[in-house]
Amino acid sequence: MADNLEIVYQGRNRLAHHEPVLYNRFTETIAAIKYIAQHLEVRTPSDQTPLYRLIADDIAAVEASAVTLHSELDAFRT
Template sequence: MADNLEIVYQSRNRLAHHEPVLYNRFTETIAAIKYIAQHLEAPTPGDHTPLYRLIADDIVSVEASAATLHSELDAYRQP
């Protein structure tokens, strides 16, 4: 849990200083948020935690937006 919280903390600091959180760092941050949301409390058997259910739609939306942004940015990256 501590490792995932550290990833979120580092990304939060980057965002607070107007630094980008893209590509691998974004993927790691979303994975850490999912892990925390799924393990913060015991889920009902066969179900997700209340926190995960609360943010699940937002995570899907952010991941879709990030995929679009990353594909647009890839056009400007040098091979």
């Protein structure tokens, strides 16, 4: 849990300082948020925790936006 909280903390700091959270950093941050939400109240991971149910739609929307953004950015990569 502590490792995942640290990843979320680092992602939050990057965003607060207007630094990009893209590609691997984005994937790691979203995975850490999901892990915390799935493990916060239960001993076994579950998509049915109250926190996970609360943020599930937002996570899906952010992940969909990230796919679009990453595709657009990839067009500029060499």
